[in-house]
Amino acid sequence: MSLIVDDRAAQVLRCIVEDYVATAEPVGSRTVSKRMEQALSPATIRNIMADLEEVGFLVQPHTSAGRVPTAAGFRFYIDNLLLRRSLMLGEEEQLKLAAGKAGAGGESPDDLVRHVSRLLSQLSGQTSVVIVSNPNQQRLRCISLMRASTDKILVVAIMQSGHVQHRLIDGEPDITSDDLEKINSYLNSFTERLTLTQLRMKVRSELRREKAKYDRVMQRALAASARVFDESVHGEVFVEGRANILEQPEFVEDVQRLKRILRAFEEKTVIYRLLDRAMAGEAIQVSIGCENNVEELGDVSVVASGYRHGDSSMGSIGLIGPVRMDYPRMIPLVEYTANLLTVLFEQR
Amino acid sequence: MSLIVDDRAAQVLRCIVEDYVATAEPVGSRTVSKRMEQALSPATIRNIMADLEEVGFLVQPHTSAGRVPTAAGFRFYIDNLLLRRSLMLGEEEQLKLAAGKAGAGGESPDDLVRHVSRLLSQLSGQTSVVIVSNPNQQRLRCISLMRASTDKILVVAIMQSGHVQHRLIDGEPDITSDDLEKINSYLNSFTERLTLTQLRMKVRSELRREKAKYDRVMQRALAASARVFDESVHGEVFVEGRANILEQPEFVEDVQRLKRILRAFEEKTVIYRLLDRAMAGEAIQVSIGCENNVEELGDVSVVASGYRHGDSSMGSIGLIGPVRMDYPRMIPLVEYTANLLTVLFEQR
DNA sequence: ATTTAGCACTCTTAAGGCGTGAGTGCTAAA
DNA sequence: TTTAGCACTCACGCCTTAAGAGTGCTAAAT
Numbered sequence: 053m054s055l056i057v058d059d060r061a062a063q064v065l066r067c068i069v070e071d072y073v074a075t076a077e078p079v080g081s082r083t084v085s086k087r088m089e090q091a092l093s094p095a096t097i098r099n100i101m102a103d104l105e106e107v108g109f110l111v112q113p114h115t116s117a118g119r120v121p122t123a124a125g126f127r128f129y130i131d132n133l134l135l136r137r138s139l140m141l142g143e144e145e146q147l148k149l150a151a152g153k154a155g156a157g158g159e160s161p162d163d164l165v166r167h168v169s170r171l172l173s174q175l176s177g178q179t180s181v182v183i184v185s186n187p188n189q190q191r192l193r194c195i196s197l198m199r200a201s202t203d204k205i206l207v208v209a210i211m212q213s214g215h216v217q218h219r220l221i222d223g224e225p226d227i228t229s230d231d232l233e234k235i236n237s238y239l240n241s242f243t244e245r246l247t248l249t250q251l252r253m254k255v256r257s258e259l260r261r262e263k264a265k266y267d268r269v270m271q272r273a274l275a276a277s278a279r280v281f282d283e284s285v286h287g288e289v290f291v292e293g294r295a296n297i298l299e300q301p302e303f304v305e306d307v308q309r310l311k312r313i314l315r316a317f318e319e320k321t322v323i324y325r326l327l328d329r330a331m332a333g334e335a336i337q338v339s340i341g342c343e344n345n346v347e348e349l350g351d352v353s354v355v356a357s358g359y360r361h362g363d364s365s366m367g368s369i370g371l372i373g374p375v376r377m378d379y380p381r382m383i384p385l386v387e388y389t390a391n392l393l394t395v396l397f398e399q400r
Numbered sequence: 401m402s403l404i405v406d407d408r409a410a411q412v413l414r415c416i417v418e419d420y421v422a423t424a425e426p427v428g429s430r431t432v433s434k435r436m437e438q439a440l441s442p443a444t445i446r447n448i449m450a451d452l453e454e455v456g457f458l459v460q461p462h463t464s465a466g467r468v469p470t471a472a473g474f475r476f477y478i479d480n481l482l483l484r485r486s487l488m489l490g491e492e493e494q495l496k497l498a499a500g501k502a503g504a505g506g507e508s509p510d511d512l513v514r515h516v517s518r519l520l521s522q523l524s525g526q527t528s529v530v531i532v533s534n535p536n537q538q539r540l541r542c543i544s545l546m547r548a549s550t551d552k553i554l555v556v557a558i559m560q561s562g563h564v565q566h567r568l569i570d571g572e573p574d575i576t577s578d579d580l581e582k583i584n585s586y587l588n589s590f591t592e593r594l595t596l597t598q599l600r601m602k603v604r605s606e607l608r609r610e611k612a613k614y615d616r617v618m619q620r621a622l623a624a625s626a627r628v629f630d631e632s633v634h635g636e637v638f639v640e641g642r643a644n645i646l647e648q649p650e651f652v653e654d655v656q657r658l659k660r661i662l663r664a665f666e667e668k669t670v671i672y673r674l675l676d677r678a679m680a681g682e683a684i685q686v687s688i689g690c691e692n693n694v695e696e697l698g699d700v701s702v703v704a705s706g707y708r709h710g711d712s713s714m715g716s717i718g719l720i721g722p723v724r725m726d727y728p729r730m731i732p733l734v735e736y737t738a739n740l741l742t743v744l745f746e747q748r
Numbered sequence: 749a750t751t752t753a754g755c756a757c758t759c760t761t762a763a764g765g766c767g768t769g770a771g772t773g774c775t776a777a778a
Numbered sequence: 779t780t781t782a783g784c785a786c787t788c789a790c791g792c793c794t795t796a797a798g799a800g801t802g803c804t805a806a807a808t
Binding site for chain 1: 750751752753754757758759760
C-alpha cells in the first residue's frame with residue numbers, strides 16, 4: 053500500500069478518468085474491467101480502486117456508487133498518463149481558414165482575437181477566454197497628437213503589434229497645429245520600441261531636467277501627453293461561448309455555482325487574474341479546480357497558453373470548463389490556437 | 401361578457417399581474433380578494449377571472465391552479481393600468497454619481513456606455529443591453545491620415561460624439577508625410593458634419609469628376625482612405641448582468657430556454673435587431689414576449705429607449721427580462737438612464 | 749501471494765399509492 | 779348581482795416498495 057502508484061493502478065486511474073470524462077457519472081469496477089478488456093476481474097479492480105482512494109485520487113459520492121476522480125487524481129493523470137490526441141480532422145483547417153480570413157483583412161487586433169476565441173469555443177464546446185496584455189506594457193511604434201476640436205486634442209499611439217490606443221484630452225486650446233507638429237517629431241525621435249510606461253517616465257524626466265529648453269506651450273502639451281495613458285488603462289478581456297457551460301451537467305445541476313461562474317465572467321479583473329499566469333510562461337498551463345487561486349472560480353479547470361508578438365508577450369488565450377474536461381483534446385487545441393495567434397501577429 | 405373589460409375587471413387584472421410579478425406563482429381568487437381588501441368575495445373574483453380568461457388575458461396552467469396573465473394581459477396592463485413608480489430613493493443619485501465620475505474623466509464613449517449599462521443592470525436586477533449605432537452613420541468632426549510605419553497608414557476619424565474610429569491600411573509606402581498632410585487638409589475642408597458614408601461617396605465622386613486635378617500618389621491615397629471605413633464596420637453591442645437572468649425562476653427551471661437566451665446574448669446581430677426599433681423612436685419601447693419579432697428571444701420582455709447626441713440618434717439602451725417584469729419600476733429606470741446618456745454625450 | 753468468485757449488504761432511484769390542500773365551477777340562496 | 783356552500787380536480791409531498799448498481803469481505807483457486 054505504498055504511496056507510489058504502480059503501473060497497473062495508473063492504468064486503472066486512466067481508465068476511470070476517461071470514462072468519467074465521457075459520462076460525468078461515477079465509474080464502477082465492472083465498467084473498468086470491461087474497458088480493460090477483462091485483463092482483470094472486477095474484484096481485483098475493486099482492490100486497486102480502494103488503494104487509489106487511499107492515496108486521495110478517487111472518492112465515492114456514497115457507498116455503493118462508483119468512484120469519481122479527485123482534483124489530485126486529475127493532476128496525476130495529466131502529469132503522468134495523458135496521451136495527447138492530435139487535432140481532429142478539419143479542426144486545424146477550420147482554424148487556419150478563419151485565421152486567413154481574419155489575418156488578411158483590415159480587421160483590428162482585438163477583432164482578430166475575438167474571432168479566433170469564438171472559434172476556439174466552438175471547436176472545444178467550452179467557454180473561451182482571452183486577455184490582452186495591458187497596452188501600457190507593449191512596445192510603441194509611433195505616437196501622434198492631433199487637434200480634434202478647438203478645445204480637445206487626440207493622442208494616438210500605435211503599438212508594434214498593430215494595436216492602436218487613443219485618448220481625447222480636454223483643454224489646451226492655445227496649442228497650435230504647429231506646436232503639435234513639433235511635439236510629434238520630438239516624441240517620435242525616441243519613442244520607437246519604448247513601452248508607454250517608459251515613454252511617460254522619459255517625458256517626465258526630460259521636462260524636469262531641461263526646463264529651459266522648452267517654451268511654456270510645448271511644456272504643457274508634453275505634460276498633457278505624459279498623463280494620457282495612465283494607469284486607468286487596462287488590458288482587454290474577451291469571453292466567448294458562455295452558453296457552453298450549460299452543456300455540462302455538473303453546472304446545470306447547481307444553480308448557485310452557475311451564478312457564481314457567470315458573475316465571474318463579467319468581472320474583467322477575475323478573468324485577468326485567472327489567465328495572467330499563463331501569459332508569462334512559455335508552456336501551456338493547466339489548472340484544475342482551486343489550483344487557479346481564484347475563489348470565484350474554484351470549481352472549474354482552466355487550460356491556457358500565452359501568445360506573443362515577437363519577443364514580448366501579448367496576452368493569453370484559454371478555455372474554462374468543468375474539472376471533468378477532455379484534456380487530451382483541449383490541450384493541443386489551446387496550444388495550436390495560441391500558436392496561431394502568435395503567427396498571425398507575426399504577419400502584421 | 402363584452403370584449404371590453406370594465407373597470408372592476410381591470411382592477412382585478414392589475415391585482416393579478418402585480419401579485420404574479422412579485423411571486424412568479426399562479427394567483428388564486430382568494431388572494432385577489434384579500435389584496436382588494438375584501439371588497440369582493442372570492443366567488444365574485446372567480447367570475448371576473450373567468451371573463452378575463454375568455455378575452456385572453458389570463459390562463460390556467462391546469463385546473464385547480466390559480467391564473468397567470470398572458471402576454472396580452474400584460475400588454476393591456478401596460479397600456480391601460482400601469483401607474484409609474486418613480487425612481488427609488490438613491491437610485492437617481494447612484495446613477496448621477498456614476499455618471500459624474502464617468503463623464504468627467506477621459507473615459508472613452510464606449511467605456512462610459514458600458515459603465516452606465518452595468519449600473520442599470522445592477523439597479524434593475526435584469527440584464528442590461530446597449531447598442532451603439534453604426535459609426536458610419538455618425539457625423540464626423542475631423543479625419544486624419546498618418547504614417548504608422550514604412551508600409552502602413554493609420555486613418556483616424558473623430559466623430560462629433562467623441563467616438564474615435566481608426567483603421568490601419570496596408571501598402572502605399574511611397575506616399576510621403578507631405579502627401580498625407582495635403583490629403584488631411586483637403587479632406588477636412590469638407591468633412592465636418594458629414595457622415596462617414598457620405599464622406600466616402602463624396603471622395604469617390606471627386607476622384608471621378610476631377611481626375612486631372614490630383615497627381616497619382618494623391619489619387620491612390622484618397623482611394624485608400626475612401627475604402628477605409630467600409631461596410632464591415634458595425635455598431636458595438638454591450639451586454640451586462642447576464643448572471644441576473646438566473647435570478648428568475650422561470651429561466652432556471654428551463655435549461656433549454658436558458659441556453660437559447662445565453663446564446664442570443666452572444667450574437668451581436670440578434671441584440672441589434674432587438675434594440676434598433678427603440679433607437680429610431682422617441683418614446684420608450686416595451687415589447688412583451690414574441691412582440692419583439694426575434695425568434696431567439698421570443699419569451700423575454702424588452703424595455704428599451706434610444707439615446708441621442710444632439711439631433712442624431714446614437715444608440716439605444718434597455719433591459720431584457722422575463723415577461724413577468726416589474727414594469728412600473730423598470731420603465732422609469734430605463735427612461736432615466738437613456739436620458740442620462742443623452743445628457744452625458746451633450747457635455748462632450 | 750495474488751486473483752477471483754460468491755455473497756451479503758448499502759444506498760440510490762424510480763414507481764406506485766395515498767392524503768392533503770389549493771383552487772376551481774356550479775348552484776342556490778341572499 | 780353577489781355570495782355561501784359544496785363537490786370536484788389536480789399538483790404535490792410523503793411513504794413504501796422493488797430493482798439495480800456497486801461495494802467490501804471471505805474463502806477458494808491459481
